[in-house]
Amino acid sequence: MFDLDRWREIFQTLSKNKLRTALSGFTIAFAILLFTLLFGMGNGLKHFFEREFSGDAMNSVYINSGITTKPYKGFQSGRRIQFRNDDTKFINEKFEEDIAFFSPNIQRNNVLAIYKGNQNRYTVRGVYPDYQPLESAVIEKGRFISFLDLKKRAKVLAIGRLVEEDLFGNKSALGKNINLDGISYQVVGVFSDPGGDNDERFIYTPFTTAQGMYRENDELDYFGLTYNPKLSVDQALSFTSMLTKMLKEKHGVDPRDQGALRVRNYAEGAKNVQQFIMVLNVIILFIGIGTLIAGVIGISNIMVYIVKERTKELGIRKALGATPKSIISMIMQESIFVTAIAGYLGLMMGVFVLKGIGDNLEKYFIVNPSVETYVVVGATIVLIVAGTIAGYIPATRAARIKPIVALNDE
Template sequence: MFDLDRWQEIFQTISKNKLRTALSGFTIAFAILLFTLLFGVGNGLKHTFEKQFAGDAQNSVYIRSGRTTKPYKGLQSGRRIQFRNDDSKFINDKFNNDIQFFSPNIERFNVQASYKGEQNRYTVRGVYPDYQPLESAVIQEGRFISVIDLKEKAKVIAIGRMVEKDLFKNLNAYGKNIILDGISYKVVGVFNDPGGDNDERFIYAPFTTIQGIYKPNDELDRFGLTFNPKLTADQAISFSNLLTKVLKEKHKVDPRDQRAIRVQNYAEGTKNVQQFMFVLNVIILFIGIGTLIAGIIGISNIMVYIVKERTKEIGIRKALGATPKSIVGMIMLESIFVTAIAGYSGLMIGVFVLKALGNSLEKYFIVNPSVETYVVVGATIILILAGTIAGYLPAKRASRIKPIVALNDE
């Protein structure tokens, strides 16, 4: 039940002891402020790594070819490795159980694109329908490339949001035709990509269509696939190592040659990031706990001093008939009130500072520094509990002192 007299007493005590209250509040607010800033910066580093991997599926594998750097089985170095359609069948037959999505890929750079006088150059990729989840492309209108498009070698394309913005301005691109290197293609879909503007300036077309126009003899540029998500990081890395090995054997490449066939497995990067983030979280947690402990010690020392300072006051209250329970309750309520207000103030200041710094920290690889509310609220509650306990123990001892002893206290 709300006791107005008790609250008036608390506010009178606070107003008469401004310095003492300010010091206790500063200790609590500063601890929560540091805690908020620390976790905010830590989350900003996490967001940086998440942004780096946002444009592609986390279980993606890309296979590219190059030139050999070592002679092998009578073949000279400097030989160009050329992937063809039979490599697609070879990979799928060999690793069918470990592959989730698969797409060969043909890339044409700086393709001239035009629509009613608007022109620009883009990269055109010939892909399978399975390529969409590899790039995490989200269709905002229409559809992606389909199996029927592949069979019919249809002249259709899915374009990124920025391509639509560049060529069509404020118009809708869906259903319209774009000229690519003098050939007309119908826009069947518009997509956005979490990777940002650069990833939204790609144009996707059916693999068979692009191969028929630009690549003789069933040639292709690279492969993209996602491994079975049930694989652990170590299993995924073993899978890509075996994939590299068998492709080198098929194309007669020295096993030590690192340039002829390159397999990029996102599982390796993900594993490294996870390890880094684990270490970072441990460091942040360790420093955060240290900050809270420092705050708890500060509160405890201040509360012991406050109760000691108020010994005579407690003696007078007991002489006037105050019960030990009411004395303990008053001191604890004051402790909880000051701790809660100061903790909330520290939280608000910390959140404001993080928002104010915001984009300015990106040059230090800290993106969107922020902190989850439940983390800081939890830390504040811990400090409130610490303040309660810190106030209760000396208050309990003081409430047991006889009035005559308390009045004679120096």
């Protein structure tokens, strides 16, 4: 039950002992502030690495052709490997169970795009509809390339958000025609990409359309695919190795030749990032626990000192009829109140500092440093419990002292 007189007494005690109250509050606020900053910086590091890998699906694989560096089966070194449409059929037939999404690709760089008086140069990619999840592209308007577009060899485009901004300003590009190297294409979709500005300046068109325009004899540039998400990281790496081996056999490449085919599997990078984040979480946890322990020790020492300093006061209270229970309750309420208020102030200061410096830390690999509210609230509760225990033990001892002994205490 709320006791107004008790709270008046507590506020009176705090106001009479401003320095003591300020030191107690500072210890608690500083512990929570430091805890918030450490966790915020740790989360900022995690956000940086997560962002770096967000531009593509974490289970994506890209296969590029190269130049042979070793002679093999009558072929000389220095031979360029050329992918063709039959490689598409080969990969899908051999690894149907292991592949989730698949797209052969044709890429043309520095293509001039014109819309009325505006023009700029972009990278144009001819892809299958399956390429959208590979790049984690999010359709903002309209749609992506469809299989019907592939069948009809339609002259349609899905353009990045910044392409729309460059060529159309504040107007929508949907349904408008863009001229690419003298040929008119209709915009059927606008996408955004978590990979950032560079990925939002790509233009996608149907693979069959791009192949007819830019390649001869069913040639293509590279493959992109995502492996079955049911595969573990080790299974995904094994799948990639087998795929590379079979493609080398198909194209007459020495198995030891590292230059003929270049396979980039995001699974390995994802595994390394996961391990790094796990280690980082452990380090942050230990630092956070250490910070809290330091705060607990500080609160405990202050509470012991406070109770000892008030021994005479407690003796007078007992002499006037105060029960041990009421004395303990008063000290506990005071302890909890100071800890809660100081903890909240420390939390607010920590959040304010993180917001203030957040945009300036990207060069140190820290992005959006922040901390979940429940984490800091939990830390504050730990300090409140610690403050309660720290106040309870000496308060219990003080409440047992006889008034005459307490009054004679120096």
